[in-house]
Amino acid sequence: MAVPLFLVISVESHAVRPNVFERAIHSPFCWFGITVTVIAACTLISGISAHHELRTFLGSNFILIGLLTTGGAAIFPVMLYSTLDAENSMTAHSAAATENSLRLALIWWPLGLALAVVYFIFISRRYAGKVSVRRDTQGYY
Amino acid sequence: MIALWYAIISFMLVIYIVLDGRNFGAGMLHWLVARTPEERRQVIAAIGPLWLWHEVWLVGFGGTLVAIFPRLMASAFAGYYLALFLILWSLILRGVSIEVGGHIDDRLWQGFWDFVFVFSNFLLAVLFGVAAGNVARGVPIDGDGNFLHAILHEFQRPRTGWVDRLVHDIHLYLRSCDPGSSRWGLSHFEDRRLRTRSQLEIYEVSLGYGGSVVSCHFG
Numbered sequence: 001m002a003v004p005l006f007l008v009i010s011v012e013s014h015a016v017r018p019n020v021f022e023r024a025i026h027s028p029f030c031w032f033g034i035t036v037t038v039i040a041a042c043t044l045i046s047g048i049s050a051h052h053e054l055r056t057f058l059g060s061n062f063i064l065i066g067l068l069t070t071g072g073a074a075i076f077p078v079m080l081y082s083t084l085d086a087e088n089s090m091t092a093h094s095a096a097a098t099e100n101s102l103r104l105a106l107i108w109w110p111l112g113l114a115l116a117v118v119y120f121i122f123i124s125r126r127y128a129g130k131v132s133v134r135r136d137t138q139g140y141y
Numbered sequence: 142m143i144a145l146w147y148a149i150i151s152f153m154l155v156i157y158i159v160l161d162g163r164n165f166g167a168g169m170l171h172w173l174v175a176r177t178p179e180e181r182r183q184v185i186a187a188i189g190p191l192w193l194w195h196e197v198w199l200v201g202f203g204g205t206l207v208a209i210f211p212r213l214m215a216s217a218f219a220g221y222y223l224a225l226f227l228i229l230w231s232l233i234l235r236g237v238s239i240e241v242g243g244h245i246d247d248r249l250w251q252g253f254w255d256f257v258f259v260f261s262n263f264l265l266a267v268l269f270g271v272a273a274g275n276v277a278r279g280v281p282i283d284g285d286g287n288f289l290h291a292i293l294h295e296f297q298r299p300r301t302g303w304v305d306r307l308v309h310d311i312h313l314y315l316r317s318c319d320p321g322s323s324r325w326g327l328s329h330f331e332d333r334r335l336r337t338r339s340q341l342e343i344y345e346v347s348l349g350y351g352g353s354v355v356s357c358h359f360g
Contacts, residue, residue, distance in 0.1 A: 099142065
Protein backbone atom coordinates (compact mmCIF):
# COMPACT_ATOMS: atom_id res chain seq x y z
CA MET A 1 0.00 0.00 0.00
CA ALA A 2 2.76 2.39 0.92
CA VAL A 3 4.63 1.93 -2.35
CA PRO A 4 1.87 3.15 -4.73
CA LEU A 5 1.03 5.98 -2.35
CA PHE A 6 4.68 6.97 -2.26
CA LEU A 7 4.72 7.02 -6.06
CA VAL A 8 1.62 9.24 -6.10
CA ILE A 9 3.32 11.63 -3.67
CA SER A 10 6.50 11.69 -5.74
CA VAL A 11 4.60 12.43 -8.96
CA GLU A 12 2.62 15.16 -7.20
CA SER A 13 5.79 16.70 -5.79
CA HIS A 14 7.44 16.61 -9.19
CA ALA A 15 4.40 18.30 -10.72
CA VAL A 16 4.51 21.24 -8.29
CA ARG A 17 8.30 21.57 -7.89
CA PRO A 18 10.20 19.87 -10.74
CA ASN A 19 13.49 21.64 -9.93
CA VAL A 20 13.68 19.94 -6.51
CA PHE A 21 14.18 16.56 -8.16
CA GLU A 22 16.89 17.94 -10.46
CA ARG A 23 18.69 19.39 -7.44
CA ALA A 24 18.29 16.15 -5.50
CA ILE A 25 20.14 14.15 -8.14
CA HIS A 26 23.28 16.24 -7.61
CA SER A 27 23.21 16.23 -3.81
CA PRO A 28 25.22 13.54 -1.97
CA PHE A 29 22.97 13.95 1.09
CA CYS A 30 19.96 13.04 -1.03
CA TRP A 31 21.66 9.88 -2.18
CA PHE A 32 22.51 9.12 1.43
CA GLY A 33 18.84 9.59 2.35
CA ILE A 34 17.71 7.39 -0.54
CA THR A 35 20.21 4.68 0.50
CA VAL A 36 18.92 4.79 4.08
CA THR A 37 15.33 4.56 2.80
CA VAL A 38 16.05 1.55 0.59
CA ILE A 39 17.96 -0.32 3.32
CA ALA A 40 15.23 0.52 5.84
CA ALA A 41 12.52 -0.71 3.45
CA CYS A 42 14.36 -4.04 3.07
CA THR A 43 14.70 -4.24 6.86
CA LEU A 44 11.00 -3.50 7.28
CA ILE A 45 9.95 -6.16 4.79
CA SER A 46 12.24 -8.78 6.31
CA GLY A 47 11.00 -7.81 9.79
CA ILE A 48 7.37 -8.28 8.77
CA SER A 49 8.00 -11.63 7.08
CA ALA A 50 10.08 -12.92 10.02
CA HIS A 51 7.63 -11.50 12.62
CA HIS A 52 10.57 -9.70 14.15
CA GLU A 53 9.06 -6.66 15.91
CA LEU A 54 12.25 -4.76 16.67
CA ARG A 55 13.54 -5.06 13.11
CA THR A 56 10.17 -3.90 11.75
CA PHE A 57 10.12 -0.98 14.14
CA LEU A 58 13.64 0.13 13.23
CA GLY A 59 12.95 -0.31 9.52
CA SER A 60 9.85 1.85 9.65
CA ASN A 61 11.62 4.57 11.63
CA PHE A 62 14.56 4.69 9.27
CA ILE A 63 12.30 4.84 6.22
CA LEU A 64 10.90 8.05 7.61
CA ILE A 65 14.35 9.35 8.55
CA GLY A 66 15.65 8.55 5.06
CA LEU A 67 12.69 10.20 3.32
CA LEU A 68 12.90 13.35 5.44
CA THR A 69 16.68 13.55 4.98
CA THR A 70 16.22 13.29 1.23
CA GLY A 71 13.51 15.94 1.25
CA GLY A 72 15.43 18.31 3.51
CA ALA A 73 18.60 18.00 1.45
CA ALA A 74 16.70 18.42 -1.82
CA ILE A 75 15.06 21.72 -0.90
CA PHE A 76 18.17 23.27 0.75
CA PRO A 77 18.86 26.21 0.83
CA VAL A 78 15.26 27.25 0.04
CA MET A 79 13.18 27.02 3.21
CA LEU A 80 10.02 28.77 2.03
CA TYR A 81 9.50 28.67 -1.72
CA SER A 82 7.58 31.56 -3.26
CA THR A 83 4.92 30.68 -5.80
CA LEU A 84 4.72 34.34 -6.87
CA ASP A 85 8.34 34.82 -7.84
CA ALA A 86 11.27 32.49 -7.17
CA GLU A 87 13.36 35.50 -6.11
CA ASN A 88 11.03 36.09 -3.16
CA SER A 89 11.78 32.65 -1.78
CA MET A 90 13.20 32.59 1.72
CA THR A 91 16.51 30.79 1.85
CA ALA A 92 18.51 29.60 4.85
CA HIS A 93 20.99 32.38 4.18
CA SER A 94 18.45 35.20 3.95
CA ALA A 95 16.42 34.01 6.94
CA ALA A 96 19.34 33.32 9.29
CA ALA A 97 20.31 35.41 12.31
CA THR A 98 23.66 37.21 12.43
CA GLU A 99 26.93 35.28 12.46
CA ASN A 100 27.44 36.23 16.11
CA SER A 101 24.07 34.78 17.13
CA LEU A 102 24.80 31.55 15.31
CA ARG A 103 28.15 31.18 17.10
CA LEU A 104 26.54 31.96 20.46
CA ALA A 105 23.85 29.35 19.81
CA LEU A 106 26.57 26.72 19.49
CA ILE A 107 27.08 27.18 23.25
CA TRP A 108 23.48 26.90 24.51
CA TRP A 109 22.14 24.39 22.02
CA PRO A 110 24.34 21.47 23.17
CA LEU A 111 23.21 22.13 26.76
CA GLY A 112 19.57 21.84 25.68
CA LEU A 113 20.37 18.70 23.70
CA ALA A 114 22.06 17.18 26.75
CA LEU A 115 18.91 17.83 28.81
CA ALA A 116 16.71 16.19 26.17
CA VAL A 117 19.04 13.18 25.98
CA VAL A 118 19.05 12.77 29.78
CA TYR A 119 15.25 12.95 29.72
CA PHE A 120 15.23 10.26 27.02
CA ILE A 121 17.53 7.96 29.01
CA PHE A 122 15.41 8.37 32.13
CA ILE A 123 12.08 7.75 30.35
CA SER A 124 13.30 4.77 28.33
CA ARG A 125 14.79 3.08 31.41
CA ARG A 126 11.82 3.86 33.61
CA TYR A 127 9.21 2.56 31.13
CA ALA A 128 11.15 -0.21 29.40
CA GLY A 129 9.31 -3.38 28.40
CA LYS A 130 5.69 -4.14 27.65
CA VAL A 131 2.89 -1.79 28.60
CA SER A 132 1.30 -2.46 31.93
CA VAL A 133 -1.93 -0.70 32.89
CA ARG A 134 -1.14 -1.26 36.54
CA ARG A 135 2.19 0.56 36.30
CA ASP A 136 1.54 3.16 33.57
CA THR A 137 -1.22 5.06 35.30
CA GLN A 138 -1.01 8.42 33.58
CA GLY A 139 -4.43 10.01 33.49
CA TYR A 140 -5.94 7.36 35.79
CA TYR A 141 -5.51 8.23 39.41
CA MET B 142 27.73 27.59 9.64
CA ILE B 143 24.24 28.12 8.17
CA ALA B 144 24.27 24.67 6.59
CA LEU B 145 25.21 23.21 9.98
CA TRP B 146 22.27 24.93 11.65
CA TYR B 147 19.95 23.84 8.86
CA ALA B 148 21.08 20.27 9.55
CA ILE B 149 20.54 20.69 13.31
CA ILE B 150 17.04 22.10 12.82
CA SER B 151 16.20 19.30 10.39
CA PHE B 152 17.53 16.72 12.85
CA MET B 153 15.24 18.02 15.60
CA LEU B 154 12.22 18.01 13.32
CA VAL B 155 12.94 14.49 12.08
CA ILE B 156 13.28 13.21 15.65
CA TYR B 157 9.96 14.83 16.57
CA ILE B 158 8.11 13.37 13.59
CA VAL B 159 9.54 9.90 14.16
CA LEU B 160 8.64 9.92 17.85
CA ASP B 161 5.28 11.66 17.78
CA GLY B 162 4.11 9.73 14.71
CA ARG B 163 3.30 6.76 16.87
CA ASN B 164 1.25 8.94 19.19
CA PHE B 165 -0.79 10.11 16.21
CA GLY B 166 -1.34 6.49 15.23
CA ALA B 167 -2.32 5.42 18.72
CA GLY B 168 -4.71 8.36 18.92
CA MET B 169 -6.34 7.95 15.52
CA LEU B 170 -6.82 4.22 15.93
CA HIS B 171 -7.92 4.50 19.54
CA TRP B 172 -11.52 3.59 18.80
CA LEU B 173 -10.68 0.94 16.24
CA VAL B 174 -8.13 -1.13 18.10
CA ALA B 175 -9.64 -0.74 21.55
CA ARG B 176 -13.29 -1.70 22.06
CA THR B 177 -13.53 -2.03 25.80
CA PRO B 178 -12.51 0.49 28.48
CA GLU B 179 -9.65 -1.81 29.48
CA GLU B 180 -8.32 -1.89 25.93
CA ARG B 181 -8.64 1.88 25.62
CA ARG B 182 -6.73 2.13 28.83
CA GLN B 183 -3.95 0.08 27.28
CA VAL B 184 -3.71 2.37 24.27
CA ILE B 185 -3.40 5.43 26.52
CA ALA B 186 -0.87 3.59 28.69
CA ALA B 187 1.23 2.79 25.59
CA ILE B 188 1.90 6.48 24.93
CA GLY B 189 1.05 7.91 28.36
CA PRO B 190 4.55 8.23 29.76
CA LEU B 191 6.14 9.11 26.42
CA TRP B 192 4.15 11.78 24.62
CA LEU B 193 5.43 14.62 26.78
CA TRP B 194 9.00 13.67 26.05
CA HIS B 195 8.21 13.58 22.33
CA GLU B 196 6.82 17.10 22.46
CA VAL B 197 10.09 18.28 23.99
CA TRP B 198 11.59 17.93 20.53
CA LEU B 199 8.87 20.09 19.00
CA VAL B 200 9.48 22.78 21.62
CA GLY B 201 13.22 22.50 21.03
CA PHE B 202 12.69 22.76 17.29
CA GLY B 203 10.53 25.88 17.65
CA GLY B 204 12.92 27.55 20.08
CA THR B 205 15.94 26.86 17.91
CA LEU B 206 14.11 28.08 14.83
CA VAL B 207 13.33 31.40 16.54
CA ALA B 208 16.96 31.90 17.47
CA ILE B 209 18.58 30.74 14.25
CA PHE B 210 16.08 31.62 11.51
CA PRO B 211 14.02 34.48 12.98
CA ARG B 212 12.83 35.82 9.61
CA LEU B 213 11.49 32.44 8.61
CA MET B 214 9.73 32.05 11.93
CA ALA B 215 8.17 35.53 11.64
CA SER B 216 6.90 34.92 8.11
CA ALA B 217 5.67 31.40 8.79
CA PHE B 218 3.85 32.29 12.00
CA ALA B 219 2.17 35.27 10.38
CA GLY B 220 1.25 33.39 7.21
CA TYR B 221 0.16 30.12 8.80
CA TYR B 222 -1.59 31.84 11.68
CA LEU B 223 -4.74 29.74 11.59
CA ALA B 224 -3.03 26.43 10.91
CA LEU B 225 -0.49 26.95 13.69
CA PHE B 226 -3.19 27.84 16.18
CA LEU B 227 -5.09 24.70 15.23
CA ILE B 228 -1.90 22.71 15.85
CA LEU B 229 -1.45 24.42 19.20
CA TRP B 230 -5.04 23.71 20.23
CA SER B 231 -4.74 20.10 19.10
CA LEU B 232 -1.59 19.61 21.15
CA ILE B 233 -3.26 21.15 24.18
CA LEU B 234 -6.42 19.08 23.75
CA ARG B 235 -4.47 15.87 23.32
CA GLY B 236 -2.60 16.50 26.56
CA VAL B 237 -5.75 17.46 28.42
CA SER B 238 -7.68 14.43 27.16
CA ILE B 239 -4.95 12.06 28.36
CA GLU B 240 -4.64 13.76 31.71
CA VAL B 241 -8.25 14.30 32.69
CA GLY B 242 -10.10 11.52 30.84
CA GLY B 243 -9.74 9.03 33.64
CA HIS B 244 -10.41 11.31 36.56
CA ILE B 245 -14.15 10.71 36.73
CA ASP B 246 -15.52 7.21 36.38
CA ASP B 247 -18.40 8.18 34.13
CA ARG B 248 -19.15 6.78 30.67
CA LEU B 249 -20.17 10.13 29.16
CA TRP B 250 -17.15 11.95 30.57
CA GLN B 251 -14.68 9.33 29.38
CA GLY B 252 -16.41 9.01 25.99
CA PHE B 253 -16.14 12.75 25.44
CA TRP B 254 -12.40 12.80 26.22
CA ASP B 255 -11.85 9.73 24.06
CA PHE B 256 -13.42 11.65 21.19
CA VAL B 257 -11.20 14.67 21.90
CA PHE B 258 -8.16 12.39 21.99
CA VAL B 259 -8.95 10.79 18.63
CA PHE B 260 -9.97 14.04 16.95
CA SER B 261 -6.93 16.04 18.10
CA ASN B 262 -4.51 13.34 16.96
CA PHE B 263 -6.20 13.07 13.60
CA LEU B 264 -6.12 16.85 13.18
CA LEU B 265 -2.44 16.97 14.15
CA ALA B 266 -1.50 14.36 11.54
CA VAL B 267 -3.46 16.21 8.86
CA LEU B 268 -2.05 19.62 9.79
CA PHE B 269 1.55 18.43 9.84
CA GLY B 270 0.86 16.87 6.47
CA VAL B 271 -0.46 20.23 5.28
CA ALA B 272 2.79 21.82 6.47
CA ALA B 273 4.86 19.22 4.58
CA GLY B 274 2.75 19.80 1.48
CA ASN B 275 3.24 23.55 1.71
CA VAL B 276 7.01 23.22 2.02
CA ALA B 277 7.00 21.14 -1.17
CA ARG B 278 4.53 23.26 -3.07
CA GLY B 279 5.55 26.74 -1.91
CA VAL B 280 3.55 29.68 -0.61
CA PRO B 281 2.62 33.06 -2.14
CA ILE B 282 5.33 34.94 -0.27
CA ASP B 283 6.09 38.48 -1.49
CA GLY B 284 9.34 40.43 -1.58
CA ASP B 285 8.92 41.58 2.03
CA GLY B 286 8.53 38.03 3.26
CA ASN B 287 4.79 38.35 3.86
CA PHE B 288 2.06 35.95 2.89
CA LEU B 289 -1.30 34.88 4.21
CA HIS B 290 -2.41 31.30 3.84
CA ALA B 291 -6.05 31.11 4.77
CA ILE B 292 -6.24 27.37 5.15
CA LEU B 293 -10.01 27.04 4.71
CA HIS B 294 -10.00 29.16 1.58
CA GLU B 295 -7.18 27.04 0.12
CA PHE B 296 -9.06 23.87 0.87
CA GLN B 297 -11.91 25.04 -1.34
CA ARG B 298 -9.69 25.32 -4.39
CA PRO B 299 -9.62 22.04 -6.25
CA ARG B 300 -6.46 20.38 -7.55
CA THR B 301 -3.97 23.14 -6.63
CA GLY B 302 -4.95 23.35 -3.00
CA TRP B 303 -6.16 20.63 -0.78
CA VAL B 304 -5.61 17.62 -3.00
CA ASP B 305 -1.88 18.31 -3.27
CA ARG B 306 -1.68 18.70 0.45
CA LEU B 307 -3.80 15.69 1.21
CA VAL B 308 -1.44 13.55 -0.81
CA HIS B 309 1.44 14.73 1.34
CA ASP B 310 -0.55 13.90 4.44
CA ILE B 311 -0.14 10.25 3.55
CA HIS B 312 3.49 10.40 4.64
CA LEU B 313 2.52 11.19 8.17
CA TYR B 314 -0.56 9.05 8.17
CA LEU B 315 1.28 5.96 6.98
CA ARG B 316 3.94 6.65 9.54
CA SER B 317 1.22 6.58 12.17
CA CYS B 318 -0.27 3.40 10.85
CA ASP B 319 2.70 1.37 9.72
CA PRO B 320 3.68 -1.90 11.37
CA GLY B 321 6.71 -0.37 13.02
CA SER B 322 4.77 2.20 14.91
CA SER B 323 2.15 -0.37 15.76
CA ARG B 324 4.88 -2.48 17.27
CA TRP B 325 5.85 0.28 19.62
CA GLY B 326 2.66 2.17 20.08
CA LEU B 327 -0.03 -0.46 19.81
CA SER B 328 1.27 -3.99 19.71
CA HIS B 329 3.48 -3.27 22.67
CA PHE B 330 0.83 -4.90 24.74
CA GLU B 331 0.51 -7.86 26.99
CA ASP B 332 -2.70 -8.86 25.23
CA ARG B 333 -1.93 -10.74 22.02
CA ARG B 334 -5.54 -10.61 20.73
CA LEU B 335 -5.46 -6.84 20.82
CA ARG B 336 -2.19 -6.79 18.95
CA THR B 337 -3.46 -8.96 16.10
CA ARG B 338 -6.65 -6.98 15.77
CA SER B 339 -4.80 -3.68 15.81
CA GLN B 340 -2.49 -4.73 13.00
CA LEU B 341 -5.35 -5.91 10.82
CA GLU B 342 -7.30 -2.73 11.30
CA ILE B 343 -4.27 -0.58 10.73
CA TYR B 344 -4.09 -1.94 7.19
CA GLU B 345 -7.84 -1.51 6.67
CA VAL B 346 -7.65 2.14 7.65
CA SER B 347 -4.59 2.68 5.48
CA LEU B 348 -6.41 1.20 2.52
CA GLY B 349 -9.49 3.32 3.14
CA TYR B 350 -7.54 6.51 3.47
CA GLY B 351 -5.32 5.75 0.51
CA GLY B 352 -8.35 4.99 -1.62
CA SER B 353 -10.00 8.26 -0.75
CA VAL B 354 -6.87 10.22 -1.61
CA VAL B 355 -6.43 8.51 -4.97
CA SER B 356 -10.11 8.99 -5.81
CA CYS B 357 -9.87 12.67 -4.89
CA HIS B 358 -6.91 13.02 -7.20
CA PHE B 359 -8.18 11.14 -10.21
CA GLY B 360 -11.87 11.73 -9.73
